[in-house]
Amino acid sequence: MNSEMIYIQQVGAVLTITLARPERRNALSLQLMRELTGCLAAAAEDRSIGAVILAAEGKVFSSGHDLSEIPGRSEADYQEIFETCSNMMEFIQRLPQPVIAMVQGLATAAGCQLVAACDLAVASDQAAFATPGVKIGLFCTTPMVPLTRAIGRKRALEMLLTGRLVSANEAAEWGLVNDVVPAERLREATWELASQIVAASSYTVGLGKHAFYRQIDLDQHRAYEYASGVMTENAMAADAQEGISAFLQKRQPKWNGR
Structure with a gap:
C-alpha cells in the first residue's frame, strides 16, 4: 500500500507506517487520511503483525488538517473531512495491535x-x-476528544484555549507521551517498546487492548463485571493455557495466536 503520501515496512512482527509528505508538513489531507485508514485496516487482518509504529518523514510529525482543503467548502465537504478524521482516530484504538506514535x-x-x-x-x-486552532478561528474540537482523555480536563483546556506549544518533557509529565529520548535514540527506543509488545501472545494483547478501551468509561462496578468476563474468556484461550504452563515449567512459551 505504499504511495506518494505513505509508505510501509514490516520487519518481523512490527509494521512501520510512515507519513511521507514532509513538503506539506505531513498535513492530514482527505486522501492521506483515507490511505492511512486503509493501511490500518489491512494491518488489522494480518496475523503476522503484532505492533504498529506510526512515524513521519521530515521535521514535523504532522501539522494537522490540510488547511488548503478548508476554505470555501460546502457543509457536506466539511462533514466528510472531519468524519473521515474521526473514523481514522477511532480505528487506531479498534485495531487489535497496539499503535505506537514515534x-x-x-x-x-x-x-x-x-x-x-x-x-x-x-x-x-x-x-x-x-x-492552536483557536488562533485561526477553528477550535480544535475533534482533537480535544482524545487529548482530554489522555491528559485530563484542565491541561487539555489550557492547550485548547491558548494554543501554546507544549514541550516533549512537559507532554510526558502530562501523560500525552510515554517517554522522551534524545533524537538520535528515537527509533531505537520505539523499537525496544514494540519488541516488548510483540514478544507476548498477539491474541492476549488484542483482547487486552479491546478490553482497556471498553472498560475505561464504565463505572467501577460495571468495569469489574466486564473485566471478569474478559479474564474468564482469556483464561480459557490456548495461549493463556500455554503461557501459564510455560511459566510453571520454567520454559519459554510458544504462542499460536489463539
Missing part, C-alpha cells in the same frame, strides 16, 4: 490528536505539541 518533531492540531489517539507514544526531545 514523534520526531512538531505535532499540532489533528497531528496532536493523532498522537493522543495512539495507544502509546515515544517522543524525541525535539518534539513539541499544540492545539
